Amino acid sequence: MALEGTEQLTPHVPVRVEPRTTSILLVDDHGPNLLALEAILEPMGQKLVKAASGPEALRWLLREDFALILLDVQMPGMDGFETARIIRQRERSRYTPIIFLTAHGRDEANLVSGYASGAADYVVKPFHPEVLRWKAEAFVALYVQQRALQRQEAALWERERRMLERQGELRFRRLVDSMPQFVWALLADGTISYANRGWLDYAGLTAEQGRQREDNLRCFHPDDLGKVQATWEVLRRSGLPREQEYRLRRATDGEFRWFLCRTLPERDGAGRLVGWISTATDIDDARRAVETLRATNEAKDMFLTMAAHELRTPLQAARSYADLATKKAGEEQTPNVARALEGIQRSVGRMARLVENLLDMGRLQRGELSLEEQDVDVRALLHEVAEHFEPLPEGRDIHVEAPEGLVLRADEERLDQVLSNLVSNALRYSPDGGDIRLRAREEGRWVHVEVLDHGLGIPADRLENIFERFGRAHGVSYGGLGLGLAIARGIVERHGGRVWAESSGRPGGGSTFHIVLPRPVS
Secondary structure, three states: OOOOOOOOOOOOOOOOOOOOOOEEEEEOOOHHHHHHHHHHHHHHOOEEEEEOOHHHHHHHHHHOOOOEEEEEOOOOOOOHHHHHHHHHHOOOOOOOOEEEEEOOOOOHHHHHHHHHOOOOEEEEOOOOHHHHHHHHHHHHHHHHHHHHHHHHHHHHHHHHHHHHHHHHHHHHHHHHHOOOOEEEEEEOOOOEEEEOHHHHHHHOOOHHHHOOHHHHHOOEOHHHHHHHHHHHHHHHHHOOOEEEEEEEEOOOOOOEEEEEEEEEEEEOOOOOEEEEEEEEEEOHHHHHHHHHHHHHHHHHHHHHHHHHHHHHHHHHHHHHHHHHHHHHHHHHOOHHHHHHHHHHHHHHHHHHHHHHHHHHHHHHHHOOOOOOOEEEEHHHHHHHHHHOOOOOOOOOOEEEEOOOOOEEEEOHHHHHHHHHHHHHHHHHOOOOOOOEEEEEEEEOOEEEEEEEOOOOOOOHHHOOHHHOOOOOOOOOOOOOOOOHHHHHHHHHHHOOOEEEEEEOOOOOOOEEEEEEEEOOOO
16 A cells, blocks of 8 residues: 655645654554654654554553554554544543544545544545655644643742742741740751741740750740650650640740640641641730639638637627526516527527538638538438428428438438528528428439429529529528538538539529439448
8 A cells, every 4th residue: 555645745844843752653553554654754753652453552542642643544353433432532642633544535424434533634545755744743743832831831830839838928927926926836856947026026036046946945934844845745745736834034024924835736638747836825914813813712711711710709608698698587587688688599590600601611622521421311301401490480381202211321410501501592582481392312323302492593694603602693682691502512512412403583483402412332
């Protein structure tokens, strides 16, 4: 089959193509034709790859990219049209130009089939070698230009990306430098790669000194250096965030201030540790305020405890004198004197309870409240508590609902104190009267005691606060120091139990106080 024609052509100015930058795939089942194609295209200086069949051509296309494919139409087995259709189905070779080589002339049916299969051009055998080379040079030049444009586009994108990164880093540095917190960036081994302006100004360090570990450590309080090293060892072993308080020296006056330092790990996309970010926030003023408040509270508690101790003696003396006066007067007391002595005894008793509450609160805070545990019959205890408040005003009553044989291992006197306090509150905050109910039941390994009233109720936002020291649901209107419920909670918790309140908050809706205590293990 002849590959050369005899047509006279005008002189051709060859397209400039970079040598050895692209590959051309030659596909023909006749070896002599492949040799002829190779001879024609060799002057182009490109890499020429030969394939003797469609399947072989497809295997080459899996290995590398080609600027052009010269594909014979008539091949046994898989012809050129079928080979072209498969080439177009693959993402990698979908846009690679294909020139069909055919001996069927310009038959319209063949032309339609060829272009439908993805042909970019047609060359009819016999063809002029220079025509074929011109076409090949044009497609290769186009491919080279496209690749150059792609490289240029990629370079522009990379340049823009680097510019955006630099802008982002500059913006980040400015943001971090303007922060009131101190910021350090560390490598995975602890080497400091960056310290923000806030820290450098505070510590009086240059940017270079800010990256030196020893220069930074000299700014820590000597007593905190051990904690710094211990914290770093924990960070290296665990790789987890950690925070610690340290004192850092201010360069302007040499004062050490407290800072909360947080260190977070930095990880790459694969989860590998690549560095650390540490921050330090000034908490010195807040810490001093807390210490001042704590010292004030301790002084107040000490004063209240001392005052309570000092009041005990005169109160006991007043109670003794009232009892002595009652006995001395005997039956000769006039009604007015009897009422006066009863008033004195009630007032002394109320004052004595307030003093005991102050002392108990101090013991609870110091962890010195001791318990003398014994077997306690819950039903008997509830009846005894109810009897404390007899006689009750007309229209009031205390009902006890508890099963026989319900026993606790507890300090009976302290539980009596807790329940009496709750009943006293129920009576105090039920100015319109109504019954009080004391109920107890067994719930698995627990005993559940409830104190219910139909009084003023407790606002929802006060349900938790009423168990704090000096906490009151209704202000000072109903008297008391606001210690009773705090003491009750302390005593219940010392027994391993829990106490809480429920209330609708509506007058007349009342409140329910719950106490849950563990039963003895048999």
